[in-house]
Amino acid sequence: MTYQIFEFTKVSPASGDDGMDGHVADDREQRSERVLEPIRMRSLREHIHDELRQAIISGRLKTGAKLNERQLAADLGTSTSPLKEALRQLEAEGLVRTEPRRGSYVTFSPRQAEEMTLARAALESIIARQAAKHAPDAAFARLRAVVDKMRAVLETGSVEQLIALNEQFHDTIHEASGCDYLRRLQNAQRTYDHAARITVLSSEDVRRASFHEHEAIMEAIVARNEDEAERLMRQHIMDAGKTHIELVF
Ligand SMILES: [Zn+2]
Numbered sequence: 001m002t003y004q005i006f007e008f009t010k011v012s013p014a015s016g017d018d019g020m021d022g023h024v025a026d027d028r029e030q031r032s033e034r035v036l037e038p039i040r041m042r043s044l045r046e047h048i049h050d051e052l053r054q055a056i057i058s059g060r061l062k063t064g065a066k067l068n069e070r071q072l073a074a075d076l077g078t079s080t081s082p083l084k085e086a087l088r089q090l091e092a093e094g095l096v097r098t099e100p101r102r103g104s105y106v107t108f109s110p111r112q113a114e115e116m117t118l119a120r121a122a123l124e125s126i127i128a129r130q131a132a133k134h135a136p137d138a139a140f141a142r143l144r145a146v147v148d149k150m151r152a153v154l155e156t157g158s159v160e161q162l163i164a165l166n167e168q169f170h171d172t173i174h175e176a177s178g179c180d181y182l183r184r185l186q187n188a189q190r191t192y193d194h195a196a197r198i199t200v201l202s203s204e205d206v207r208r209a210s211f212h213e214h215e216a217i218m219e220a221i222v223a224r225n226e227d228e229a230e231r232l233m234r235q236h237i238m239d240a241g242k243t244h245i246e247l248v249f
Pocket of ligand 1: 166170210214236
């Protein structure tokens with residue numbers, strides 16, 4: 001992700017105060033010690049960012065809700081500095097709007113969720129088509145193995161395990177497809193997908209339906225049926241998106 005690169009380039013030994021929480025480097029020695037610090041800062045900010053994004057995408061923070069910086073910082077047990085940074089990131093993602101002197105508001109809407117679903121459906125369905133067309137036979141065994149694990153976890157495992165396998169299933173298809181360009185595009189909205197998935201898979205009915213959809217997608221890919229793999233994947237993503245919107249708004 002680009003902000004990671006930004007974070008590291010910002011902290012060359014020659015740079016001055018990075019403006020974060022008053023960590024000012026006074027001399028050369030301190031500066032060399034500071035090399036590790038931005039990782040901690042970044043992960044704290046990332047943590048706040050993830051927490052807020054999850055709250056917004058799951059609907060715990062509703063559209064129009066005012067994000068009181070002091071209150072949120074107190075809830076999270078942090079200073080406002082990494083929080084402000086996280087809010088800026090959320091704003092870049094279109095989930096939050098900040099107005100001068102008025103503060104920050106949640107702007108996530110059904111229209112936006114629909115758009116993200118359509119984008120994901122478009123990318124995932126083409127990736128599935130390419131997987132059916134180009135995947136090496138060895139990839140089929142890996143895909144089948146993930147589905148087998150999902151079947152077992154559906155009966156006896158935790159929701160967290162199922163979410164992880166769910167992501168592994170889609171990752172395995174991405175890898176099998178050999179699509180570099182499409183995967184880069186897909187990665188850009190990966191965090192949204194993850195947050196939406198947690199919400200959608202909280203329902204047991206959805207977990208079962210979703211398993212059967214995955215199984216059918218796997219069969220279509222293994223049969224090298226490109227049209228069917230594309231169609232089933234599109235349907236799968238659209239259904240999940242619809243469920244997400246119903247649950248959140
Ligand atoms: Zn899925």
